[in-house]
Amino acid sequence: MAKLLKLVGVVLILGLVAGLVVLLPAHLQVRGVAAELPSRADLLALRTEAGPSRVGFITTSQQDLDRGTIGHNSVIVEWPNGDLFVIDAGMDEKSARDFGELMSTIAGASSPPVIHGTLAELMGADVARVQGVGFTHLHIDHTQGLVDFCASRGDGAVALQTTNQKTLHNLHTSEGAGIVDSSCLKAVELGGDGLVTDDRFPGIGAFNLGGHTPGSTLWAVALADRVLLFSGDITNTKASIDDDVDKPWIYSYLLVPEDTGRTAEIRHWLRELDGDDAFAVVVSHDIANHAAVLSR
Numbered sequence: 347m348a349k350l351l352k353l354v355g356v357v358l359i360l361g362l363v364a365g366l367v368v369l370l371p372a373h374l375q376v377r378g379v380a381a382e383l384p385s386r387a388d389l390l391a392l393r394t395e396a397g398p399s400r401v402g403f404i405t406t407s408q409q410d411l412d413r414g415t416i417g418h419n420s421v422i423v424e425w426p427n428g429d430l431f432v433i434d435a436g437m438d439e440k441s442a443r444d445f446g447e448l449m450s451t452i453a454g455a456s457s458p459p460v461i462h463g464t465l466a467e468l469m470g471a472d473v474a475r476v477q478g479v480g481f482t483h484l485h486i487d488h489t490q491g492l493v494d495f496c497a498s499r500g501d502g503a504v505a506l507q508t509t510n511q512k513t514l515h516n517l518h519t520s521e522g523a524g525i526v527d528s529s530c531l532k533a534v535e536l537g538g539d540g541l542v543t544d545d546r547f548p549g550i551g552a553f554n555l556g557g558h559t560p561g562s563t564l565w566a567v568a569l570a571d572r573v574l575l576f577s578g579d580i581t582n583t584k585a586s587i588d589d590d591v592d593k594p595w596i597y598s599y600l601l602v603p604e605d606t607g608r609t610a611e612i613r614h615w616l617r618e619l620d621g622d623d624a625f626a627v628v629v630s631h632d633i634a635n636h637a638a639v640l641s642r
């Protein structure tokens with residue numbers, strides 16, 4: 347019995363050490379991204395007459411979990427000349443089913459995901475008008491659909507990425523980074539601190555949020571009447587911003603290494619902006635939030 351207890355103890359300690367070796371660098375890395383958040387004035391300065399005229403969205407798949415529905419949404423920004431910019435690519439059917447199985451294991455999903463189609467399938471002929479793609483972060487559920495997108499689109503569009511998103515990867519973002527780097531998209535790095543822009547896409551700004559992943563990016567899209575703030579997976583629901591709710595401890599410390607101090611700071615900042623008529627916050631996995639703010 348004593349021998350068995352000793353063995354269990356050794357296994358537990360080895361498991362803990364292995365976990366630390368994998369997770370500690372990721373925790374330290376994500377804590378290194380903490381630049382001052384943009385001011386209201388910085389965000390409003392994105393407004394331009396040349397800016398986009400419409401922002402819609404597509405839900406590629408969704409699944410009911412214990413905590414509510416997780417939607418895999420892509421945002422489509424449109425300019426009057428017909429150019430499109432897409433934020434996040436969702437997944438193809440196989441990856442969505444694999445992801446759904448993972449959710450069944452860790453998030454209590456009792457039914458498989460409902461698959462609506464890939465980004466490219468659901469966009470149809472409009473893929474040819476996509477001139478640029480951005481990602482809120484490089485987790486697989488936001489990047490894998492790029493493979494199918496590229497099969498339809500071919501060359502000609504760019505990937506806009508902040509320097510952090512382009513260069514800082516961890517155990518959960520390396521695969522997605524590989525998909526982006528080997529895709530049909532021409533890499534465009536938005537260097538510098540603060541809200542960064544690209545002349546090809548007037549009215550759009552990107553900012554290094556960190557918090558959820560080291561490359562987590564806020565996409566701000568300035569329409570004539572308000573500035574839309576796409577906050578990615580800083581929270582999984584809009585309600586978590588409204589009610590100031592942390593993700594579960596096991597998620598932020600063991601499953602997805604997050605900087606919970608930073609995610610709290612970002613939540614408070616987003617809540618204040620969302621309470622201002624000039625802004626609206628859109629949370630990546632929250633379908634109802636997309637439907638309330640955007641057009642289909």
Ligand SMILES: [Zn+2]
Pocket residue numbers: 485487488579630631
């Ligand atoms: Zn996600």
